[in-house]
Amino acid sequence: MQAKETLFADLVQGRAQQFQVPLYQRTYSWAEKQLRQLWSDILEQAELLESGDEASTHFLGSVVLAPSPQNEATFPRWLVVDGQQRLTTLSLALAAIRDHIADAEPDEAERINEEYLINKRKSGNDHFRLLPTQADRPQFAAHIRNALPEQRDGGSVADAYSFFRRKLIEAADPADPQDAFRIEQAITSRLTLVAVTAERGDNVHRIFESLNNTGLKLSQADLLRNYLFMRLPNSGEYIYETYWLPLQDSLSNDELEQLMWLQLVLDGDDRVRRQDLYTAQQQRFERGEVSETEIEGYIKELHRRGALFRRLLRPEEEQNAAVRAQLRRLDAWQAQVTYPALMLLLDRREHGELDSSETARAMSYIESFLVRRMICRVPTNNLNRIFQAVPGQLPFDVPVADGLHQLLSADNRFWPDDNELREKIRTAPFYQYGRWHQRKMVLQRLEESYEHPEPLDFAAAQLTIEHVMPQSAGSEWIRMLSEDATDGENAEDLHSRMQHTLGNLTLTAVNSELSNHPFERKQGLLRGSHLEMNRRIAATERWGAKEIAARADELADRAIALWPAPLRGVGRAERSRDWHLAHLVLAALPHGTWTSYGDLAAFIGSGAQAVGNHLAGTARLTNAYRVLTSDGKVSDGFHWTPPGAGGDVRARLAADGIRFTANGAADPAQRLTADDLALLVTDDGDSADSTDPAQCALAGQTEETRAGRFFRQLEADDSPETVEAVRALLTDWEELGGWIGHGAGQVTTSAFLMLGEAGAPGRGIWPLTLYPGSGRGGTAEVVFQHLAVREPFTDRTLRSGLLQRLNELEGVDIPEGKLELRPSFCLSLLEKDHNRELLAKTLSWFRDRWEGRGTP
Incomplete structure (x- = not known):
């Protein structure tokens, strides 16, 4: 057996070879949660490449390989005992990059294909560098061959490919653009793997077990604390009792780790990641001969700054009223991303470089920066980078508050001015x-x-x-x-x-x-x-x-x-940012869905005519042909850009799963409204109409009051038969072992059908949320969007199983394209005995899947 560190490029490049996923391996199963984390790591590496940092790679994990029984001397074949999820994901990411650049850089697209994805001179299954299990093979092969239309419905494989296509469009953000080739380089040469290569007689399953037998890991704060006091043989006990123990008692372990990271940032390291805290600080101490005095100084400074940091966490500890008010608002905003700038201001104030009134003024610029960007719908994906850079970029030749104002007003910060703020307040869907x-x-x-x-x-x-x-x-x-x-x-x-x-x-x-x-x-x-x-x-x-x-x-x-405005004289790209948001949501349209010009216009805060003009004038815009008139017809003015690029529009729509009615219109059940479009680019828990289950009332008088309120609202709008059917549904759910949480709601009250610990709703799961109708009849919302990030329903096949069972109810027809959204059906459908029985069976199935954590 051999084990060595390698890179994806080194593993798969070179002569023709193949990595085969054995039959006994599970199918590809990475979901949005894992893909988001990987994408974050890839972007970090791309940024490090841009900055010229060649040292800090990211460890992705292990790959265990064994010789395949089909191995040939001229064509090596390897069984992937462990690591197929990583290899499949990286291959799909590279396929997405290849297709993303194909029109503009066809030669480079072909290079990516030949270096990482295919064996050019081989045919059949041997054509592919990676050969997944039989269940995944058709869809994976279709993506590698690029043999299907852009939108495919192929389970987790297609979802992963679509995820990377969307993220590559998002990476073209004018505020923080990422080069596709730098992303490719990050994937192929910055993500390290440990390749364990077994011989024929090795027990590869034992290797797999040992690699995955992990225990409780020490945190970065634990590692750094141990390192520091190992370097204090003489004064360690005094320093620990006088400085470290009070600091440790006043902060949680996570907060202490965050403070240690902030200390590095305040000292000018604007690229350090929290997960690299221990290594970065250790390297600083070991660049030269560090004395005990210097270690003591570091701990004393950490102790001093700990008192400042606690004011960010607990603003009531701040003595000055104006600064306290600013800190409270930023705390209510949950603006942890601004901590480097806030710590800098409190630190400079303590050193006498500005007074409290100037500190409050500087903090008002931070608040304005956040609020104006939110109102004007500027994405938050580059806020970490902006605020982490503040300590190292703050001008020295102007007062601190003025310097921060100047810095946040700089080009590519996208702090909206008064004209843009006024326009977005008038037109943008703030809610x-x-x-x-x-x-x-x-x-x-x-x-x-x-x-x-x-x-x-x-x-x-x-x-x-x-x-x-x-x-x-x-x-x-x-x-x-x-x-x-x-x-x-x-x-x-x-x-x-x-x-x-x-x-x-x-x-x-x-x-x-x-x-x-x-x-x-x-x-x-x-x-x-x-x-x-x-x-x-x-x-x-x-x-x-x-x-x-x-x-x-x-x-x-x-x-x-x-909210103060930025300084004048900086370049902006307000309108291009709106269109970038439109491009992003179009790329995210699920298979089997369409939207209208009016829906897209309402989503971005524009007019339908302007949307039509933009779609017609933008070449090769992903899914532009899936924007139809409000009655589901292809617009008379629609044309491919460039001409002839896509063929027959109805054929493309049909290939994307769009059904047509008898009069030739797209099925209205598959239409995504402006609210649906907002969900496509909204993180779980951020959406406007969803009450947070963590706010549900539990046992006691509060729950009785909210439960009573829920039924009073339901009775005001629905028939007695519907109300009784809902009461029976909630009783059935409790008999299945669930519990009912009643939320205050952002629009009206609600009832959550919860599983999990009744008292820790944030850790539970729920299939349906019931809402009174407020004049339109009560509805049951199927929370596919939330289930997608909650085990075991991160598995798309389980969510699809729930959808299929619900569609057996008479009057329910939820299209597959809404499997990532929150579709609803009328509670009045439960008046039918047959529907109540089917729903009870469906909820029992849901509970069994959750209790078995996905067991079929």
């Missing part, structure tokens, strides 16, 4: 971006700007975000919107475009009472509100498009006054 607590904080700050003489205690108030014009607009709302519709836009399109904009949103504690009612009824409730913004809405005679736009302008004035 669909950022996290719910961030959206709530923006509205809270806007309310505070009215400086009410008796301000509300926001910490005690149970406020949620309310749509004044409701998300589900009844006939009275549609009639009013018809009066405002112009330029060929109908009332429904106008509603879709404006419902989620900031001008239509407010805060209220009476969300369920406001619900879906006409504006006249809402006026009375809003007029009695303690919030100034609600009283101003109530004073308006009607609430249509003009009124929403006027309020947006008023809020924009306040936002511009609240």
Whole structure:
């Protein structure tokens, strides 16, 4: 047996050879969670390459190989005993890069193919460098041969390929572009593997067991602590008791590790990763002869900065009111990414380089940077890099607060100016971006700007975000919107475009009472509100498009006054960023789905005509042909760019799983609305309408109150038969061993069908969330999006099994393309005995899969 460190390129390049995954291996099963982590590691390595750092590679894991019984002297074949998930994933990533650059760099695409993916002169199965198990082989081969249309429905293999295609489009972000060839180099020459090569007589399964028999690992903080005190033979006991123990007692192990990392960043290391903390600090100490005095100095400085760090974690420890208020808002924003800059400011203040008022002013720039970017829908993927670079890039020749203002205003920071902020407040669907607590904080700050003489205690108030014009607009709302519709836009399109904009949103504690009612009824409730913004809405005679736009302008004035603007004179790319977001969501369209020009326009905060013009003028845009008219037809003005690039549009749509009705329109059940599109690029837990199960009421009076509220709302909108069917469903679920969590909700109350420890809902799992209808009938939301990151339903075949069973209910027809979203069906369907019985069996199946963690 031989074991050596190698790279993917060294393993697969060279003469023709093949790596065969044995029949007994499980099929390819990496899901979004593993793919995201790998992509993060790849991008880190790409950035290190860009910076010229050739030393810090990333260890990906082991690959155990054994000679194949089909081995030939001129064509080596290896059995992949362990590591097939890694090798398959890297191969699919390279195939995605090849296809991403194929139009612009055909020669380079062919090079990638021949160096890593195929044996050029071999045919049949021998053509492939990697040969997966039989179950995965057809789809893997199709991707390597690039023999199918862009969108394929092939399980985990196709999902992984599509993931990398999406991420490569995302990597073209104007704020932080990544070169595809540098990503290729990171994959092939920066991800290290340990290749264990067995001889014919070796017990390869024993090797596999020993490699995977891992115990509890020491943290980076543990390793560094042990190293430090090993270097303090004389003063270690005194330093430990005086400085280290108080520090360790005041912070958790994770917080201590974060402080150690921040210490490196503050000392100018703007590239160090937390997982490399121990190695980086050890290298610093070992560059020269380090004395005990220097080690003591490091620990004393860590102790001093620990007191500053605790103020970020617990703002109430800050003495100055203005700085404390800023820290509280950033803490509420959950802005841990800004810690390097915040620590720098507190550190400089302690050294007398700025006073508390200047510290608060500097922190207001950080808050504005975050808030303006969120309102203007600037992706957050480069925030770590921006703030980690602050200590090393802050100008020396200007005061600290002014220097930070200047630094954050620099080119490629994308801090939106007043004009862009005003435009996005008017047009962007604010409710669909950022996290719910961030959206709530923006509205809270806007309310505070009215400086009410008796301000509300926001910490005690149970406020949620309310749509004044409701998300589900009844006939009275549609009639009013018809009066405002112009330029060929109908009332429904106008509603879709404006419902989620900031001008239509407010805060209220009476969300369920406001619900879906006409504006006249809402006026009375809003007029009695303690919030100034609600009283101003109530004073308006009607609430249509003009009124929403006027309020947006008023809020924009306040936002511009609240959150300072960047300095002038920097280059920007505001519109290209909007189109980049459109490109990203188009690339993420699941197999078997389509969307409309109006839906895409509402999602990015644009107009349908502008969307059509952009799609028509952008060459080779992924999935542009899947944007149809609102009635599911190919637009009369659609043409391939360049001409003839895609053939017959209906044939391409059919190949992508789109069904057609008798009149030739795309199946409306497969259409993705603007809200659906938002889910495609939203992380689990960030979406606007999903109540966090961690906020569910558990046992006791609180649950009884929320349960009662849930059924009161249900009874107000559904028939007695539906209400009784829902009661029976919840009883059946509890008899299966589940429990019911009732959430406060962001729009209305809800009922979660939970499994897991009743008291730790954040660690549980739930297949359905039930919502009262608010004027449109109650619904059961199938939470495929959440299940995709919760074991065992990270396995797409299990989620597909749940979908198939639900579709057996009469009246339920959820398309396969919504398997990553949160589709709904009407609770009134449960009035039928047959449907109730089928759903009970489905929920029993779900529970059994969870208890067996995926066992068929």
